Amino acid sequence: EVRLVESGGGLVQPGRSLRLSCAASGFTFDDFAMHWVRQVPGKGLEWVSGITWNSGTIGYVDSVKGRFTISRDNANNSLYLQMNGLRPEDTAIYYCAKGGPVMVRGPVNWGQGALVTVSS
Amino acid sequence: DIVMTQSPLSLPVTLGQPASISCRSAHSLAHSDGNTYLSWFQQRPGRSPRRLIYKVSNRGSGVPDRFSGSGSGTDFTLRISRVEAEDVGMYYCMQGTHWPVTFGGGTKVEIK
Numbered sequence: 001e002v003r004l005v006e007s008g009g010g011l012v013q014p015g016r017s018l019r020l021s022c023a024a025s026g027f028t029f030d031d032f033a034m035h036w037v038r039q040v041p042g043k044g045l046e047w048v049s050g051i052t053w054n055s056g057t058i059g060y061v062d063s064v065k066g067r068f069t070i071s072r073d074n075a076n077n078s079l080y081l082q083m084n085g086l087r088p089e090d091t092a093i094y095y096c097a098k099g100g101p102v103m104v105r106g107p108v109n110w111g112q113g114a115l116v117t118v119s120s
Numbered sequence: 121d122i123v124m125t126q127s128p129l130s131l132p133v134t135l136g137q138p139a140s141i142s143c144r145s146a147h148s149l150a151h152s153d154g155n156t157y158l159s160w161f162q163q164r165p166g167r168s169p170r171r172l173i174y175k176v177s178n179r180g181s182g183v184p185d186r187f188s189g190s191g192s193g194t195d196f197t198l199r200i201s202r203v204e205a206e207d208v209g210m211y212y213c214m215q216g217t218h219w220p221v222t223f224g225g226g227t228k229v230e231i232k
Contacts (some may be wrong), residue, residue, distance in 0.1 A: 035221075045161075045169065045212055045223040059220060095168060105157050105216035110168040 002026045002109040004096045012086055014031030020114055022096030024078040030054070030074035033103035036081050037110070038092035048094070049081065050103045057103060064090075086118045122147055122215055126224035132232045133161075139200040141227045143213035148193045150217070157216035160189055160198045164209040173198065205231065 006018040036048040048062045049070040050075070058070055069082040079096055094114050097107030123146040133139045149156045160173040171180045173189035176196060186201040200207055208231060213224040 008200070044226045047223070050221075051150055061220060079136075104219050106159065106214055106221035108174075111171070111184040112168055 002098055004098060004109065004111030006094065006096045006114035009094065009116045011117045012120055014087060016086055017084045018086060018116060019083070020050050020081040020083070020094055020096075020116070021074065022111060024077045024079065024096075024098065029072075029077040032071060032101060033099035034070075034079045035107045036070060036079075037065065037095045037097055037102075037107055038090075039095065039113070040092045041115075045115065046092075047106065048107075050099065051079070051104045053101070055107045059103070083116070084109040086116075088118050091118045092116060102104050122124060122149075122218045122222050124213055124215055124222050124224035126211075126213060126227050128227060129225070130228045130230065132230050133200075133203045134232050135205060136202050139203050139207075139229060141198045141211055141213075141229075143191075143196045143198070145194045145196075147218065148214050149196075150193060156192065158189075158191065158196050159214045159216065160187075161212045161214060162207075162209055163212065164206070167209075169212065188207050200229075203229070203231070204219055 002099045003025045012018050025111045033052050035050040038048050051058050051070045071080045096111040098109040125144045127142045133188040149158050156176050158176050160174050163169045172183050172187050177189045188199045190197050210226045212226050
């Protein structure tokens with residue numbers, strides 16, 4: 001069974017940084033692309049970032065380019081999202097998601113989410 | 121980015137009755153590889169999204185057969201043949217044909 005467990009969320013002031021982690025299990029981690037998707041509570045879904053199995057291709061939504069960095073550690077079955085220069089509009093639940101073999105096709109399985117609140 | 125438009129925004133349904141959700145794309149989702157990368161996700165209250173349907177009409181693992189997907193090009197439909205209480209929640213379509221991935225705004229299914 002695919003299991004994705006996010007950690008690292010919390011309350012942070014505008015302009016500060018936060019790093020989200022995702023521990024993956026139940027599948028061969030380095031066979032699949034991975035994604036971060038966010039959801040403002042009570043609102044819809046927004047894809048944030050994706051990374052191929054070997055980190056060879058990475059993508060971001062325009063609103064986070066230059067501020068967020070996605071990375072993965074295949075040896076430890078982990079996915080990360082480094083978030084710098086956080087803004088109030090980044091407040092959301094951040095989901096770690098397993099993709100398919102091809103990153104551009106999007107997420108398949110989702111974690112339980114980590115709440116990030118950006119406020120002074 | 122490809123805009124995905126869902127309707128209706130809210131769908132009150134009677135238990136045991138069918139339900140239908142529409143998803144329209146601003147551009148064709150037919151890929152040059154012959155596939156159409158349109159998925160449907162269910163999000164129950166307080167839960168994470170769960171993929172129901174992929175490539176228009178393929179049910180995901182463990183998804184009940186009362187859920188079905190259809191469509192082509194720019195117009196797609198998710199149908200629930202007989203709504204059950206556990207089907208309450210939000211439903212989202214997602215396209216994975218064009219980069220970046222984009223989602224529809226969601227449809228809320230509730231019991232009358």
